[in-house]
Amino acid sequence: MxxxxxxxxxxxxxxxxxxxxxxxxxxxxRPLGADLGAMGVYLGLVGTAAAAIRATGRELPSRIPVGDAVLLTVGTFRLARRIAKDPVTAPVRAPFVRYQGTSGEAEVAEVVREHGGVKHAVGELLTCPFCMAQWVGTGFVLGYVTAPRATRLAALTMTMVAGSDVLQFVYDAIQNGALKGGERTAGA
Incomplete structure (x- = not known):
């Protein structure tokens, strides 16, 4: 032909x-073609991983204990947010986005540099914690199937960080509340 x-x-x-x-x-x-390409990459990676898992003869778990599911869920949340919003991971996003300022505690606001095309699609993916969660969650699930103990440890680390984040906000709220309450008492 x-x-x-x-x-x-x-x-x-x-x-x-x-x-x-x-x-x-x-x-x-809008980067429709690039988004379609990203979906193709995702499906290709998942398909390749599934084929590799099958080739090793590994069995998929018949069920995942609730504790592991919670651990992986919280770990996915924290790692996806870390990739998408953390100042420390900005070098990974920098080729695709432009810094706009801060957007909350220890997070940055960024916008895609180029509109339309692959850089746009990658920039949107890397700055969207909801979008990153799909990729991170898939990585955790594939890891759980192939190396459950190591994956639990990685997810535990991210879950601990998420718990620490919550405690930081609680601590700040208590400090700010105590300060405001103290000022009212002193001024009364």
Whole structure:
């Protein structure tokens, strides 16, 4: 089959994609093709991991204990947020986003640098803790299947950090409340 024939076969798909992009985005620079590519990468990685797990003869757990599910869930929350919002992980996001300032305790606000295309899609993924949770959670589940003890330790670390975060906020609230209460008493 000649290359021209292959291109001709792909033209209806490209025409369909252009139409969808025009109708969906209504002129906004949205990275639909890059988002589709990210989904393909995700599916490819999960498929490859599943095939590798199957090739090793490992059995999937028939059930996951509630304690492990909670541990993995909280660990996923904390690690996804760490990747998406933490100043320390900014070097990973920097090629795709622009710093806008702070956005809460120990978090930064960033916006994508380029609109449309791969950098846009990657920038949105890396700055969205909800989006990152899908990838992190999948990593934890695959780790749980292949190396449950090590994965529990990694998730435990992130769960401990999340618990510490909560305690930091509680401590600050108590300090601020005590300070305000003390000022009222002194001024009464």
């Amino acid at each position: 000649a290359m021209a024939d292959v291109r001709a076969m792909g033209e209806p798909v490209r025409r369909w994609a252009r139409t969808q992009k025009q109708e969906y985005t209504q002129g906004e620079a």
